[in-house]
Amino acid sequence: MRLIVPLRGVIQGRGGLFVGSLIPCCLFYFLQLYLKGRRPPPSDPTELPRTSSRSNLFSRGNSIGRVRVSSRALPVAKPSDSPYYIGLERVKTDPYDRITNTDGIIQLGLAESTLCFDLLQRWMSENLMDSIMQSDAGEFDISNIAMYKPFEGLLELRVAFADFMSRIMGGKVSFDPSNMVITAGGTPAIEVLAFCLADHGNAFLIPTPYYPGFERDIKFRTGVELIPVHCRSSDNFTVTVSALEQAFNQARKRGSKVSGILFSNPSNPVGNILSRETLHDILKFAQEKNIHVISDEIFADSVYGDKEFVSMAEVAYSEEFDKSRVHIIYALSKDLSIPGFRAGVIYSFHEDVVNAAKKLMRFTSVSVPVRRILISLLSDVRFIEEYMTAHRQRIRDKHIRFVEGLKQLGIPCAVSGGGLYCWVDMSSLLTSYSEKGELELFEKLLTVAKINATPGTACYCIEPGWFRCCFTALADEDIPVIMDRIRQLC
Amino acid sequence: MRLIVPLRGVIQGRGGLFVGSLIPCCLFYFLQLYLKGRRPPPSDPTELPRTSSRSNLFSRGNSIGRVRVSSRALPVAKPSDSPYYIGLERVKTDPYDRITNTDGIIQLGLAESTLCFDLLQRWMSENLMDSIMQSDAGEFDISNIAMYKPFEGLLELRVAFADFMSRIMGGKVSFDPSNMVITAGGTPAIEVLAFCLADHGNAFLIPTPYYPGFERDIKFRTGVELIPVHCRSSDNFTVTVSALEQAFNQARKRGSKVSGILFSNPSNPVGNILSRETLHDILKFAQEKNIHVISDEIFADSVYGDKEFVSMAEVAYSEEFDKSRVHIIYALSKDLSIPGFRAGVIYSFHEDVVNAAKKLMRFTSVSVPVRRILISLLSDVRFIEEYMTAHRQRIRDKHIRFVEGLKQLGIPCAVSGGGLYCWVDMSSLLTSYSEKGELELFEKLLTVAKINATPGTACYCIEPGWFRCCFTALADEDIPVIMDRIRQLC
Structure with a gap:
């Protein structure tokens, strides 16, 4: 209990009685002055709760007693200035x-x-009806699409997603469907991950420039902060461990708890592809700091240069790393150009994250007709x-x-x-x-x-x-x- | 600044110096002792962040430095004991x-x-393909279903939903599509409303018995508490204003801020239908306390008795009430028996709620193919x-x-x-x-x-x-x- 230094003075007979009284008194009165300064001004009378008098109860057309929404909803309701x-x-x-x-x-x-x-149009024209209506018995059965199904996605769909992801990544890494939760798009995937990996007020390090939507995806509801790790054109905006280290230390000095690193690969908006070495360094850094790594890989198949895309999953499978800190976001909005279908994935090596995310899918599950289309689409290897x-x-x-x-x-x-x-x-x-x-x-x-x-x-x-x-x-x-x-x- | 009473003693020359020092000192030292008592025991060494030494970095197969999920995700990840x-x-x-x-x-x-x-199966067999593939130009155009569309639902769908809701309520109330936000089911509708109406730690009064899923829907992420208002078999489990009053006062005494009343009508699980008078009383009570009313009406068309179903919207439209506190949840999972389609509605008279909910639909929007099916289905008046x-x-x-x-x-x-x-x-x-x-x-x-x-x-x-x-x-x-x-x- 290091703070009670003044009392030690008393015990040790060094005139501590005066100091031991003065310090608490000063703290006490300064605290009161500070709190008074921060106290909100008296409420506007128009915002007072209504009384039960009939005159108030039935008054209309004015704002007396107008009920207020939550303080967290107000900034969401306002138009964005981005x-x-x-x-x-x-x-x-x-x-x-x-x-x-x-x-x-x-x-x-x-x-x-x-x-x-053109390709999607042809596939949908030929297969959409059958894919929704197919059943084991051959004939269409409405119960296949109308009834409750597990919110986190049918096993069939997770298998199809895992195969697809592995395929676009050149077969260099395989994905286990049991580590996978199907979400209604990439946006809820990142939100659910933020909820699961960081508490309100905790932070993720994020290299800049970054996708502007992350602000809403993460801040609207989870209360997780984003700490920018500034990257420069001289490095083609590629993140370095020294920049991460600096941002991490600065955050710690300010009292922020950093829970993870979030980045997109290929980077959004720069479009550069992170090298295997950079991914390795990021994961090594995360391991040193004991924080999570969230790799947004929704552009994994939208690559056009000579540089090979490497998934963080592949690096995580390297022998040396504790995989449980690695979480991957994927979706079909970019590589398969079907954002209107709202289909994404959380791929996590952490059992608690998978279990929590499955439960949270009650808020953002993919409808069963769309699941049926996706199972057919992703399983059609030739297409x-x-x-x-x-x-x-x-x-x-x-x-x-x-x-x-x-x-x-x-x-x-x-x-x-x-x-x-x-x-x-x-x-x-x-x-x-x-x-x-x-x-x-x-x-x-x-x-x-x-x-x-x-x-x-x-x-x-x-x-x-x-x-x-x-x-x-x-x-x-x-x-x-x-x-x-x-x-x-x- | 009422707290600085002791200093007044000094000014008033009543020996306040002693009291003015003693009280802060006592508070200061008691606070320290209290904080010491609450301080968590030293962390388990297995939970310390890893150091950067290679021996730790590359250790595997033990739990040293295993990264933890957020404290709010842990209870979600656990199996339920309900x-x-x-x-x-x-x-x-x-x-x-x-x-x-x-x-x-x-x-x-x-x-x-x-x-x-049988009816749904027939309708889907005949109309599903056309409803997804229809376009203004007549021919199927993939861009109608594949591309980004407003997350909160197309106007066409909101109009169809409003007509449908009015129809099942016997045309006694009409719904304005601009007060409506389409959600991926009733579950996210209640969650988003809870987020918008109450801050973390605030509470809703809720008559018992109530739908067990509300616990997850509301508590998992929004942190809103549910305060039971106990109803009894002697009243056929119908809520009374005196029970609401009592629960409200008790909550206030405990320091809970009550933000609203949540109930389902027809009641889930009892199945009773709230009378117009009861709805009126609830709304009057809410107005007196200046809190919100959330009426879950997802069973509005699933009625079989002689008692007329009355929507809270109808009561809100009565001249005397400030409608902005009224919010209605609806979904197609029960009355239309298609929970697999994940389609629900928030209907709110509060502009801020509608605006915030629209933005939050990025996390739980209905996919475009399903929107197309629903537009056709809900607009097919004969069906x-x-x-x-x-x-x-x-x-x-x-x-x-x-x-x-x-x-x-x-x-x-x-x-x-x-x-x-x-x-x-x-x-x-x-x-x-x-x-x-x-x-x-x-x-x-x-x-x-x-x-x-x-x-x-x-x-x-x-x-x-x-x-x-x-x-x-x-x-x-x-x-x-x-x-x-x-x-x-x-």
């Missing part, structure tokens, strides 16, 4: 269409892909192989076209190997090299060029002038239109 | 089948209905009318058969008018009139009679011997089997 969401909303008001609205805003802000819609080949080839082609268009304007991109976007260095177009300058350019892109690209500020990038541009929902003929529009700002 | 979930799990190990497993456990624990599966008529008639018939069977065994049921279950008074079968006796009977029902019925304890009923028995997934020929099995225990 340029990421502002841009997405602006597109809705005037969306570009190459036939019906050629002057509308072109969407480069949303990571979705239409590159292989999946055809899709994967086309998907990678088409991303590569579109990436080349898009980057080449920018290059001709003198606008460079970060080196990337995956993702549905590129990370564009528009700093040459800034009027001032600052966040303010970047946001001015964002606004000019929206209003003058009529393009919605996500500014680095929304991704917590510390270098101004970078923009995420998603290119996989563009037709080839859109690209020259975009370049012409950007040229106006050069 | 007889409700225990019963459901036991059925899975040996489910009754009238052809292949006649000696299995008969499920009376799950509120699902197969009564109108819906046919379904409603058959559904009500068949529940009525099944209820009569089931209750009659029990009556012949001398086992009475509570008076009920809705729901997929009845509330059975098996107190005559208890060996002791206590919770222990009830749980013994639950176990005997499971192991001897091989029937899973949910005991009142799981529903927080204070009178022993009541069981919820769901009868709408039973075939007529199952009922005599059940009665024969129960007879063994009489």
Whole structure:
């Protein structure tokens, strides 16, 4: 009990009585002054609970006694001030269409892909009905799709997901369906993981720039903080152990408890692929600090460069590591281009996480008809192989076209190997090299060029002038239109 | 600043220096002793973070440094000790089948209905494909189902839901689609409402007996407490304002902040329908206390008695009330018997709740293919009318058969008018009139009679011997089997 130093003075006869009284008194009165300073002002009378008098009870049309929502819901209800969401909303008001609205805003802000819609359309036309309606007995039985099924996903679906994930990762790693929980998309997968790995007020380290949606995914309900680990263009925005170490130590000094490291691989928004060595270093760092590692791998198959994608699962299977700290997020929204189906996965080596996540699936389970479609789709190996080949080839082609268009304007991109976007260095177009300058350019892109690209500020990038541009929902003929529009700002 | 009384003594020259020092000193030292007493014992060495030494880093097969999940996930990960979930799990190990497993456990624990599966099967066979594949242009377009759509539900679906809800409520109340948020089932609807209406540690009053799932729905993540308002068989378990008042006052004395009242109507598990007067009284009470009202109306169309169902929305529309405190939960799992589709609704008169809930739908949105099916299904007025008529008639018939069977065994049921279950008074079968006796009977029902019925304890009923028995997934020929099995225990 080190704090009671003054009393020791009394015991030791060193005039401690005075000090032993003075210190507590000072603390006591300062505490009162501090608390008084923090006390909220008296409530607005309009917010007082109603009395039971009839005059109040039946008063209408004024705000007396208007009931309030929870304090945690209020910030959620408010419109977002992130340029990421502002841009997405602006597109809705005037969306570009190459036939019906050629002057509308072109969407480069949303990571979705239409590159292989011809293949998906064909598969769905041929198989959708049978996949929902199939049953062991051959004939359609409504009870197969209408009744309650285990919230966490049928075993069949988990097996199909595990096979699919292994396939897109080149068969280098196999996934155990019993470590897997099926979620209604990647978004609830990350939220549920955050809930399971960190308590309210704890934090995850996260390399910047990062996907702007993580803010909502994690902060809205779980109360977990995100501590940025700043990465720089000089390293092509790749995280280093020394940067992690520094952020970890700073957090600890501030009294934050760091529960894990969260990152996406391929990185979103940069598009770079983490090397096996970097993954190894991250896991080694996490082991040293005894924290979790959350690897968001939803772009695992959307790779187009020469660099090999390595899953954190593969590194975790290395003999030396305690795998229980490794958790992987996957979803079909990007690689299979079906975000509307809301299908994702938590893959965790920690038994408690799997058990808790299974129970939490009551809040976010995939409907049974969609499960049936997914089982058929993911199990159709011939189709999946055809899709994967086309998907990678088409991303590569579109990436080349898009980057080449920018290059001709003198606008460079970060080196990337995956993702549905590129990370564009528009700093040459800034009027001032600052966040303010970047946001001015964002606004000019929206209003003058009529393009919605996500500014680095929304991704917590510390270098101004970078923009995420998603290119996989563009037709080839859109690209020259975009370049012409950007040229106006050069 | 009332607390600094001692210093006033100094100013007023009443020897306050001594008192003004003594009190803070006492508080200070007592606080230290208290904190020391509460401090956790030194951590187990097995839980210390690993050091960076290689010997620790690469150790495997022991528990040194095993990473821990969050403290809030641990209770979620553990198996439940509620007889409700225990019963459901036991059925899975040996489910009754009238052809292949006649000696299995008969499920009376799950509120699902197969009564109108013939109608649903016909509708799905004829319309499912078209409903998913339809588009404005006539031809199937994959982008209609595969791409991102607003998480909170398409306007078309909200309009269809609003019409459907109004229809099952006899057209006495109309629902505004802009007050509506579509959720992936009733379960996330109640969770999201709890998050929006109450902060962590706040409470809802809830009349007992209540649906056992509310515990998980509300407590797992939102941290909202449920304060039981005990109802008795003498009132047919109907809540009264005096019971609410008493529970509210007791909660306040204990320092709990009550944020709302949550109840289901028709009541789950009793099946009674709240009268217009009772709803009026509840809303008046809520207005007096300035708290929210959450009315779970997912059994609104599953009514079979003579008593009219009245929605809380209808009462809220009465001139005298501030509607913003009223929130309604609805879902298609019960009335339309499609829990596998995971489709529910939050209907709220509070703008902040609607806005916050829309944003939270990123975690629990309905997939687009299922939205398309639901739009077609709910808009098919001829089918819906046919379904409603058959559904009500068949529940009525099944209820009569089931209750009659029990009556012949001398086992009475509570008076009920809705729901997929009845509330059975098996107190005559208890060996002791206590919770222990009830749980013994639950176990005997499971192991001897091989029937899973949910005991009142799981529903927080204070009178022993009541069981919820769901009868709408039973075939007529199952009922005599059940009665024969129960007879063994009489």
